[in-house]
Amino acid sequence: MGQQNIVKEPIRRPNNRPPIKKKWRLKKKFKRNMLLLLIIFLLFAVVKAIVSDAKENQKSGIANNNYSQQTANLQSLKCLDDIKGFSVKIDKYFIYGTHLNAEGSLDIPNKYRVKNASIVLRKDDGKEQEYAINYKINGNKLDFKASDKINQGIYLDEIGKGDYYLLLKLLYDDNSSQYFSLENNTKYKNTQYYTVTKNRSNRKIDIFSGNYKEKNTPYFMLSVKKSKLPDDVYDIVIDAGHGGKDTGASYGQYCEADITIKYAKELKVALEKRGLKVKMTRQGDEDKNSTAYSAFSADGRVNKSCGSRAKYCFSIHLNSAEQKLEKGGLQIYCNANMDTSFAENMAKEIVKSTGMEYSPMVASKVADGVYCRNFSKSEIASSNATTKFEPYNITQDTNYYFIIRELGGIATNAYMDGRNPKYGKNDYCDSNVGIESYLLEMGYIIVDKDLDIILNEQKSYVKALAKQIEKEVGIR
Numbered sequence: 001m002g003q004q005n006i007v008k009e010p011i012r013r014p015n016n017r018p019p020i021k022k023k024w025r026l027k028k029k030f031k032r033n034m035l036l037l038l039i040i041f042l043l044f045a046v047v048k049a050i051v052s053d054a055k056e057n058q059k060s061g062i063a064n065n066n067y068s069q070q071t072a073n074l075q076s077l078k079c080l081d082d083i084k085g086f087s088v089k090i091d092k093y094f095i096y097g098t099h100l101n102a103e104g105s106l107d108i109p110n111k112y113r114v115k116n117a118s119i120v121l122r123k124d125d126g127k128e129q130e131y132a133i134n135y136k137i138n139g140n141k142l143d144f145k146a147s148d149k150i151n152q153g154i155y156l157d158e159i160g161k162g163d164y165y166l167l168l169k170l171l172y173d174d175n176s177s178q179y180f181s182l183e184n185n186t187k188y189k190n191t192q193y194y195t196v197t198k199n200r201s202n203r204k205i206d207i208f209s210g211n212y213k214e215k216n217t218p219y220f221m222l223s224v225k226k227s228k229l230p231d232d233v234y235d236i237v238i239d240a241g242h243g244g245k246d247t248g249a250s251y252g253q254y255c256e257a258d259i260t261i262k263y264a265k266e267l268k269v270a271l272e273k274r275g276l277k278v279k280m281t282r283q284g285d286e287d288k289n290s291t292a293y294s295a296f297s298a299d300g301r302v303n304k305s306c307g308s309r310a311k312y313c314f315s316i317h318l319n320s321a322e323q324k325l326e327k328g329g330l331q332i333y334c335n336a337n338m339d340t341s342f343a344e345n346m347a348k349e350i351v352k353s354t355g356m357e358y359s360p361m362v363a364s365k366v367a368d369g370v371y372c373r374n375f376s377k378s379e380i381a382s383s384n385a386t387t388k389f390e391p392y393n394i395t396q397d398t399n400y401y402f403i404i405r406e407l408g409g410i411a412t413n414a415y416m417d418g419r420n421p422k423y424g425k426n427d428y429c430d431s432n433v434g435i436e437s438y439l440l441e442m443g444y445i446i447v448d449k450d451l452d453i454i455l456n457e458q459k460s461y462v463k464a465l466a467k468q469i470e471k472e473v474g475i476r
C-alpha cells in the first residue's frame with residue numbers, strides 16, 4: 001500500500017509549507033518511479049536472456065541453433081598452407097552416437113586416375129590420422145561417405161585435445177597424392193558434442209567451418225578441449241517402456257510397465273557405478289492416470305531424451321503376442337545401415353548369463369537376437385488409408401519404432417516435425433546430432449519360461465547389459 005500513502009501525503013501537508021518543497025517531493029517521487037521502472041526493465045532483460053540461453057543450450061545440434069560463431073585462429077590455420085584452393089563440398093554431416101559421418105562429392109582433375117580416397121584429420125601441428133572411407137567413382141565424379149554405417153566413421157571419443165582440420169586425400173595411380181579442403185555446404189554451421197564420461201573426465205568438441213582468407217581456402221574443423229560435462233548433458237538415456245496410464249503388455253498379475261522400471265533403475269545404478277551419467281525418461285513415481293510419458297509431448301520421451309544430448313539410449317520392453325507362443329526369446333532392435341556388433345554383443349551376453357534364448361523369429365532379423373524393423377508396404381498403405389501418418393512421407397526405409405527413429409535426428413530420418421499437431425512434435429527432428437538407440441524386447445511376458453527368467457534373473461540380466469555397455473563406450 002506504499003503507493004497510496006505517497007499520493008495522499010500532500011493533502012495532509014499543512015498549508016504553510018513552502019511550495020518549493022512540494023515540487024521537490026514530486027520530483028523525488030518521479031525519480032523513484034523511474035528508478036523502479038528501470039530496475040524492472042533490467043530484471044526482465046536479465047531473466048529473458050537466461051531463459052533464451054537455457055532454451056538454446058537444450059536444443060543441441062538443431063539447424064537453426066547456432067552456438068557462438070567460432071573461427072579458427074590464424075596460427076592454427078597455417079597447417080593448411082600446402083592446400084592451394086582445391087576444395088570439396090560436404091553435402092551432409094551428422095553425429096550418430098559417438099561417430100561423425102560426412103559425405104560429399106568432387107570432380108577428379110582430368111589427368112589423374114584415383115587409386116585410393118581417404119579422409120584425413122590433420123592436427124594444427126601437422127600430425128595426421130587417416131580414415132578409410134566409402135567411395136565410388138563414376139566417370140570423373142567421385143562420391144564419398146566417411147562410412148556406409150551411420151554409427152561408424154570418425155570416432156570422436158578417441159580424439160585428443162587440439163585443433164583438427166578434416167581433409168579429403170586422393171592417392172593417384174602414379175603414387176602422387178593431393179589434399180582437398182572441405183567446404184561446409186550444409187545448414188549446420190556449428191555442432192557441439194561432449195564425449196562419454198571416462199575417468200570422470202570429458203572433452204567438448206566444436207565442429208565448425210569457415211574460410212582461411214589469406215589463402216582463400218575453406219576449412220571444416222574440429223576443436224577439441226577438455227571440459228566439464230554441463231549439468232544438462234548426459235552419457236546414457238534409459239527409457240523404461242510404458243508407464244502412467246499405459247501399463248504395456250500384461251500377463252496374470254504382471255504388467256510390462258512395472259517390470260521395465262525395475263530393470264531401468266537397476267541398470268542406472270550399474271552404469272553410474274561405472275562413472276556414467278544417466279538420464280531416465282521416467283522415474284516410476286508417475287501418476288497412474290498420467291500420460292505425461294507419451295512419445296512427443298514437450299516433456300515426453302523423445303524431447304526429454306534428445307535434450308539430454310546422451311550418446312546412447314536403451315529402451316526397455318517386454319514382448320507379447322496375440323496367440324500363445326511355444327517359444328519367446330530376446331529381440332534387440334536398432335536402425336538400418338548400422339554396424340550391429342554392439343547389439344550382437346549385448347544379445348550374446350544376455351543369452352550366456354541369463355538362459356534367455358534368442359528369439360526364433362525370422363522376420364526383420366539381422367543377426368542372432370538383433371532385429372531392424374522398418375514400416376512394411378502394407379503398414380504404409382493402411383497408415384495412409386487411415387491418414388494416421390499423413391502428411392509424413394513414410395517409406396520402407398523408415399524405422400517402425402519411434403524411439404529408434406526419432407532420437408537419431410537426420411541420421412535415422414526422424415520425421416515427427418509437428419506438421420500434424422495431432423501427433424505432437426519432436427523438437428529435435430532436424431538435429432544433426434543423434435542418439436544411438438536400442439529397443440530391447442527382453443523376452444515375452446506371455447511365455448512362462450521367459451517370464452521366469454525376467455522375474456528371477458534381473459541381476460544377471462542387468463549385469464550382462466552393463467558389462468557390454470561399458471565395453472562399447474571403452475571404459476575398460
Ligand SMILES: [Zn+2]
Nearest residue numbers: 241248317318
Ligand atoms: Zn513395450
